[in-house]
Amino acid sequence: MDSEPTTYRVSPEGVERLAWTRTIWVFVFLVLFIVLLVFTSGRSADQSQRERMVAGGWVAIASGVVGSLIARKRLQRRWSSYRLQFGEDNILRWQEGLEPMKLDRREITKVEEVRGTGLTLRTNARLRLLFIPVDLAGYEEVRDIISRWQTPQALAFLTRASRTALQVGWVLLYFASWLICTRSGNVAVVVPSALFSYGLLALGLSEHQRNPNITTWQRRLVWVLLALQWKFLALPYLRICSAFNR
Numbered sequence: 001m002d003s004e005p006t007t008y009r010v011s012p013e014g015v016e017r018l019a020w021t022r023t024i025w026v027f028v029f030l031v032l033f034i035v036l037l038v039f040t041s042g043r044s045a046d047q048s049q050r051e052r053m054v055a056g057g058w059v060a061i062a063s064g065v066v067g068s069l070i071a072r073k074r075l076q077r078r079w080s081s082y083r084l085q086f087g088e089d090n091i092l093r094w095q096e097g098l099e100p101m102k103l104d105r106r107e108i109t110k111v112e113e114v115r116g117t118g119l120t121l122r123t124n125a126r127l128r129l130l131f132i133p134v135d136l137a138g139y140e141e142v143r144d145i146i147s148r149w150q151t152p153q154a155l156a157f158l159t160r161a162s163r164t165a166l167q168v169g170w171v172l173l174y175f176a177s178w179l180i181c182t183r184s185g186n187v188a189v190v191v192p193s194a195l196f197s198y199g200l201l202a203l204g205l206s207e208h209q210r211n212p213n214i215t216t217w218q219r220r221l222v223w224v225l226l227a228l229q230w231k232f233l234a235l236p237y238l239r240i241c242s243a244f245n246r
Contacts (some may be wrong), residue, residue, distance in 0.1 A: 008084040008142055014193070019075040027068040039110070084132065086145055093130055093145020097215030103130055105149050113152040114160065119143065127211050172243035174200045181236045187243040201233070 009016065081096035103121060110122040118139070121130040136142060138186040146152065152216055174197055181193040226233065 006138070007084050008136050008138045010079050010082045010133060010135050011045075011137045014133060014137075015076055015079045017135055018079045018133060019072050022028065022075050023068050023072040026071045027065065050073070078215070079133075082133075082136075084136065084142065091130065091146075097217060101130055101210060101212060103128075108150055111146055111150045111152040112155045113143075114155050119146065119152060120155075121146070127207070129213070131213070170204065174204075178232075178236060184239075185243065190236075190239050190243045193223050194240050197236055 020055065056097060078096050081094070083094040085092045087102075091103050091105075093101045107123045107128075108121050109124055112120045112122065114120075116134060118131060118133040118136075119142075121132070132139070132146075133141060143152065168240065175199040177193045177200065181190050181197060184190050184193070204223070208214060
């Protein structure tokens with residue numbers, strides 16, 4: 001009689017580490033979001049309004065701290081629910097908020113390893129990947145199994161840095177096109193830069209919403225944040241209207 005396959009879970013200490021690491025990123029994102037919101041709303045405000053907005057900004061940052069702690073609870077629950085199981089020629093992952101993912105051995109095109117972080121199993125579909133944290137109880141055993149399928153490749157620092165730079169560059173490019181659009185009075189500059197910024201935003205949203213490693217809650221949160229930033233997002237469109245009405 002065949003025994004039940006082993007189920008691998010994240011250790012309690014690993015859950016805490018993963019939750020705190022991602023909570024810090026959530027807090028940084030919230031602070032940047034609040035600064036952007038204050039900047040957008042305060043462009044046309046007078047001195048007294050700006051002072052009130054600064055005070056409100058501190059309140060919002062404090063709220064961001066509370067929001068980050070709430071996010072930490074969600075992250076703890078999410079990583080506590082992480083389950084990994086091997087079939088004969090496949091690997092299955094279950095995690096709260098995500099659709100179950102099953103990768104066949106033949107699908108895996110590359111196994112990347114970052115020391116102290118974990119393994120990433122990649123496929124030909126760029127967004128279809130599986131992350132295995134080093135905090136998994138039995139990580140070395142899991143690594144040995146995967147090594148029999150394909151040898152893990154140590155991800156070089158320059159490769160990691162270039163990927164981060166690409167993401168940061170994408171965001172900076174969006175803000176650069178937004179600034180050019182909102183500061184220029186030339187129709188020939190305003191229209192292309194506005195279309196370019198909206199195109200980058202649409203592409204980024206499409207990538208985010210299609211990512212199988214993004215939870216439903218995270219997808220909805222992005223739409224809520226965009227709704228709160230409607231003034232910021234509407235400015236390029238308003239600049240187009242203003243440029244054509246001159």
